[in-house]
Amino acid sequence: MATKAFQKIYTKITQITKATCSLKATGVGYDELASVDGKLAQVVKIIGDEVTLQVFSGTEGIRTNAEVVFMGKAPTLKVGDQLAGRFFNAYGDPIDGGPIPEGTEVEIGGPSVNPVRRKQPSELIATGIAGIDLNNTLVTGQKIPFFADPDQPFNQVMAMVALRAQSDKIILGGMGMTNDDYLFFKNTFSNAGALDRIVSFINTTEDPSVERILIPDMALSAAEYFAVQKNEKVLVLLTDMTNYADALAIVSNRMDQIPSKDSMPGSLYSDLAKIYEKAVQFPAGGSITIIAVTTLSGGDITHAVPDNTGYITEGQLYLRRDSDVGKVIVDPFRSLSRLKQLVTGKKTREDHPQVMNAAVRLYADAANAKTKMENGFDLTDYDNRTLSFAKDYSEKLLAIDVNLDTTEMLDVAWGLFGEYFKPAEVNIKQELVDKYWKK
């Protein structure tokens, strides 16, 4: 933190809470950065000459006579090609022992893209996982989270998706990540030889929680550099956004704001939207795709964080352990990709949308049959067939260890239809049945 000439130093803090401190100061800009005894802080409130600062690393040990210096700028990141392959903390400082990268300094949390300058996303992201590619196809410029309980292997699936997706850069934003998970990502990416196209901003559970607030903006500023300046396809992984929201709640609580649902700040929707809406397809070819993780508590999606997220993102992916086949599957019922119709049947084979819907409908019939069976009722022949279908469908298509291209997935699905059903039972357009039904 370079000291400028004539910089005014304040030494009289009037109020200290767990996350904020206040002092009398003049000529201070809103959102401006300051350092409080060397700790980074940001202006969150100005009333007359009283300025309130949010201290990112917490206010432990801050003295009432601490030295406060205002820096005259909002939080920034130096962006440039040297970011690639590096690991940073929430402030954008290297944590991998390497040199400080050179680049242009940009303010993080910058302006939004003019909606009329966006291009409609239309490029498919192939992951090989049929639960995603077949039922919930991803598209560049999309934003989609995994809704998962903390014990589910979402980080593994996300790493797999990131490596298989043909992106130019992967930006990892880790918020409240355990050190083990951090090392998992680091090892997985370096074993795959992909480290040179990865940039990571990591806040682990060992770091102060309020620092997390900076992570998404840091990651997305880096993403915007590669997508706008270099026209690259950038994939941003944010894990875990629930920790981010918790940090927001802490700050808003310290600022005496009236909490809304689930003790979350009333602005949660806007706060999350500002991050997720950075996902964009630019006309020049660059794109930012965001895959995030929102951990749930006991699968409750009505909690404010997953609920608001669901209204912002373009779908959501659920993982579930299917006890019938003993594998983790992508749940076809609750998972959804809102942008899939931009590519299914257009970038993939014509029968894709109808096959996808028919298979899920039959899988739903199987779920009904299962309920009947569990309640001790007799099953019809159709019920039995749906149950066998469901097992095969789960094992051969929904399981996360599947790796096929979409045409193969469709052929597998037609194969299963032919094995267990009559054409009249699948409700697919006749001309497609005529063409693809496996006799």
Place this chain on the structure above:
Amino acid sequence: MATKGIVRGIVSNLVTVEVDGPVSQNEICYISVGGVKLMAEVIKVIGKDAFVQVFESTRGMRVGDEAEFEGHMLEVTLGPGMLSRNYDGLQNDLDKMDGVFLKRGEYTFALDNDKLWDYKPLAKVGDTVTAGDWLGEVDENFQPHKIMVPFTFKGTYTVKSLVEAGQYTINQTIAVLTDEDGKDIDINMIQRWPVKRAITCYKEKPRPYKLLETGVRTIDTVNPIVEGGTGFIPGPFGTGKTVLQHAISKQAEADIVIIAACGERANEVVEIFTEFPELIDPHTGRKLMERTIIIANTSNMPVAAREASVYTAMTLAEYYRSMGLKVLLMADSTSRWAQALREMSNRLEELPGPDAFPMDLSAIVANFYARAGFVHLNNGATGSVTFIGTVSPAGGNLKEPVTENTKKVARCFYALEQERADRKRYPAVNPIDSYSKYLEYPEFQEYIAKHISPEWLDKVNEIKTRMLRGKEIAEQINILGDDGVPVEYHVTFWKSELIDFVILQQDAFDTVDAVTPLARQEFMLDKVVKICHAEFRFDTFLEVMEYFKQMINIFKQMNYSEYESDQFKKFNDQLDALLAERMEK
């Protein structure tokens, strides 16, 4: 002299400005931040302090920055050239802005100053006119765009002169009016109006009664909306709110469609930008974009402008209604607007109402919905603003303030249901909970009897009853098992499934099935009701299931076929053959 002020406090986008003169509630001011002027609106005044909400990010604003007050409330500019445009919530033309990213403090003019319009006068010299009366007309995308006496004019005026038919720009004088004191006033094609006030230049607002065709069967057939009616679509995320809204805006039989994307996803707006210029209006054969205006305040755009965006959209709708046009206004989603109000109320440290929403939320929602309606204009012509808003209930729970307050005022309720969406039964409108109050209007019943058939409403009521009965039987079968109920019950259940699959479910992504004209809806409803009345011969419930599945499959193929095409007839014949197999009478 204009009032000036100095910034005294900043909390996010709520700024306290100390003023040196009079200010009014909702007055607009501009605050200079590092040379850039940011627009803001007064929302509270205490003594010399005006609390303003800034429509942009306040990053870098300092205590001591200067503000200038404009002396008027938030206004829109009204005139020809608004159709096909993409505006932000404050009516800035997004296409006129430079660069990929939105720049703070960049405001662009809503109309085109240079375009020449083909104008022809409608009034005559010597006519006595009042606010809202038509003076002339220009052709805007094939719509007769009326040039009216400005809505702000009070009292009566005499037309002193009118220009001849010809080409004029919006800034040229097209008429001179003389007021009651004998003063002459030049009129051009532009007028301004504060968005939070309703435009009320009409004679009366009767109960609406004319069906507004949307091509969506679960609306038109089951719970119809009318010209000038109000409706709302609540639903948890992922239940198809946006798809349904887009379907309505594409297909509805309206002259003008205004879409307010209020705090929603930018890619959804991009979808409209991309598709509407290509898609054809099924009623006129012209491009959909020609009749559409988009007001985009996406979720990452400034929160304060979100509230403004719905008012901007409504004002534009009322303006076109005053020309005697049928306007459809869609707002997605009104919950985001309510949340914007909540954020501000919270920063103002007001005592919160339920779920921390402001106490006057119900009044705000009610006032807004009341601006829709079917009107008789002063010259006897009619116009309408039909309003459909979506609501995004927190946690999918319909017992939350926005849904409850909207339910009190909107006359149509299209409840999207998670369970239906999970089973991929789209559109996921719950047929039992949803309603249209218009079905009970005698005016509407009379209208339908004349335009479709006198038996229509009986049939609609019958399928509603059958859906309810079907649901009851499904619950019984779940408890007692397939064998535990008589075969008759299975038949009744499958008849309700037939209604669900054939009439309620509709594939919004299939070019044919997406839009069903009224004549076709009539044909399908007749056919389905006839089957519901028929008696069939079955020995076991398995036969029932098997048989109805076949029937549904053929019906589905029909829904996918062009109406009255050879293919359609082929499936119709197949269906009749199948029916003949088991039908007893």
